[in-house]
Amino acid sequence: MADSPLVQRVKEVHEQARLLATLDAAARNDALEQVACALEEARGEILAANAADCEQAKANQLNPSLYARLELSPSKLAAAIAGVRQVAALPDPLGQRQLHRELDTGLILSRVTCPLGVLGVIFEARPDAVVQIASLAIKSGNGAILKGGQEASRSCQAIMEAIHRGLEKSAVPAGAIALLMRRAEITELLQLDQWVDLIIPRGSNEFVRYIQNNTRIPVLGHADGLCHLYVDAAADLEKAIAITLDAKTQYPAACNAIETLLVHRQIAETFLPKVAAALEKAGVELRGDAIACHLVPMTRASEADWATEYCDLILSIKVVPDLDAALDHIATYGSGHTEAIVTEDAAAAARFLQEVDAAGVFHNCSTRFADGFRYGFGAEVGISTHKLPPRGPVGLEGLVTYKYQLVGNGHIVATYSGASAKPFTHRDLES
């Protein structure tokens, strides 16, 4: 059977990615500089294409949050281009030796980072994602197949043309980065586990869940961000109020914002009226359990509230008898993203940090710190709530894998087997 047009394209990206993988850091960084220059030269075209997309989106009454992500101002485009140069300035993620060990005289094992192969990136609206993802792919030596939302098609195409013009002046094959234009191709792309090594979805929870449920290719991302803040009996109440406000209101749509506040019974009477006043002043709707409602007038929370990621200025509040009850609640309802405790009790903090099973476990600080840039990764490829690594905010390290290189001088296993087996030395060497 002949390959479909998509399979042909994906195979071509796969082939070109093999070439890209052989280039050194200088060649990949030079390509990023060429891309940045080409994008600068194409600013007019890109902004015009985006204006056309925006006009169409208005006519189609696109929802406001998607529209906000679609619109590309000159400053947003300039920031995206600056981002390309920032990625170029990051340390090379490839060729890093993670292990260096003599197995026996003259038989040396190394574990060295290398590219994954081909990334499949599917996103809604946000044409600047094309710039960011293409940069991260080039930096990490990976090919990439990108599929943006239909509403951003003109913008994405103008950006991709500029990227290709830049790559043509570099050693990186332009064919290693490709843009898909037809929505139907997503379904087919998700089946191509032979050629695509990682899927990165960028969009709403429903969108990510759809991708996760419809592919056997590993998916880097998370569908849910149901984070809790637990205010312990030994909490400093001023810190607790500041952290609650930050974690709920600083950017309520973020996945690392909190949805539920757990409050130790012993301090509830003092703490809840104060925090409720501050939250209500910030426009937050409160939904409490029986005790919370008794202490502060608020809507009664239903069972569904404990399992809901509001992505909005709404907070559910539960009063718990002790730390164990807080841990149990988090184990039941948490999504494994980020969980925080406020306490001055070192033992309680230590138990929380050890026993909560989440990508991020925080003490006396806001859950909103869970972010690749804030962690100092220089880039964020995604945040993963999977148990297996990479977990939590993922930088360039999430786009590379490793291989074992073993170099000998005619060594065979028979020497190290059987009754008179020679022992291995297993001596770690300098890195």
Place this chain on the structure above:
Amino acid sequence: MADSPLVQRVKEVHEQARLLATLDAAARNDALEQVACALEEARGEILAANAADCEQAKANQLNPSLYARLELSPSKLAAAIAGVRQVAALPDPLGQRQLHRELDTGLILSRVTCPLGVLGVIFEARPDAVVQIASLAIKSGNGAILKGGQEASRSCQAIMEAIHRGLEKSAVPAGAIALLMRRAEITELLQLDQWVDLIIPRGSNEFVRYIQNNTRIPVLGHADGLCHLYVDAAADLEKAIAITLDAKTQYPAACNAIETLLVHRQIAETFLPKVAAALEKAGVELRGDAIACHLVPMTRASEADWATEYCDLILSIKVVPDLDAALDHIATYGSGHTEAIVTEDAAAAARFLQEVDAAGVFHNCSTRFADGFRYGFGAEVGISTHKLPPRGPVGLEGLVTYKYQLVGNGHIVATYSGASAKPFTHRDLES
């Protein structure tokens, strides 16, 4: 809807695993010693149960390779018990700090290894796998659900009873390690991605492929091991012959044995008759392409041969015009397990080590070295041919994940946002 009996059991293991995860290395190692002692005390019962399984297997005419794996001699049992103590002696995989960074004064980020949660282990025959897997699970702080083959049910049960007796004398909850007895439970287990974090299959290629195709839980393992040895124009022929023999005949059923020998045209005339004589003397059946058949009388290989993992004393041979053709053949037919080159040409070796995309890329040594024990990991949980880490032979490191712990003193994100944002320090600290 009420939980099924299996879901109830798996939830119970999940709960007990939460307790196990809080224990320190001394408590987990003590439990392993108790398990080793209990297994020693139960030697008679275990061997008797195994004898009954073997008798039944003979009556059922179980195939010889499964029978060999089923049969538990006193020395095989003693080796399994020694293995428990070896696992206890390994460095603790938990609580390892992989990153330690100040984000700002008093705001400290750590990345620390922690257990995955619950392992699901499904294996054929091999009752000693129960001992090994239970030890690795306890060491790594994970709960485990084990399902052995029906043919080994009495042996597995006797071993599990001894393990539980040992655990009851320790701080590790016996309920964290459970044995399933009914075959139908496998299908259900594979659906429980909410409670089971990693599936480890142990068995034939078909068995592993079945598991991989029937679960959304991550699977640690590989279905295929199609490895190549490429003998370059600049090969030392003595080394090439020794390595070919070792890689094919030292243990032909192993996944890291070679299936195809690629030979540079320039040396084929000298090398092929010599290596063919040595291989045939070792009982290896040869299947060659046109040129190989022209140089040495042998069966003509079909297209299917290049894609076949024989797991037997059969080797396909192809003569290639250059290194590029060898790289292309490996890219097309390799399973990403282990690939090797024999050459004295440093540039050819460097290209091979960089460009071949496989978990192991070897120079002048046998593919048979691809093994967790030979790599010095102290234990091998499996070998993965997935692109994403963990890749290749996986030790205890494959049974742990990590979490980010962030400790502040009332820090909020608002401080680091907006027009007058405070910059992060992002200063790496001593480990």
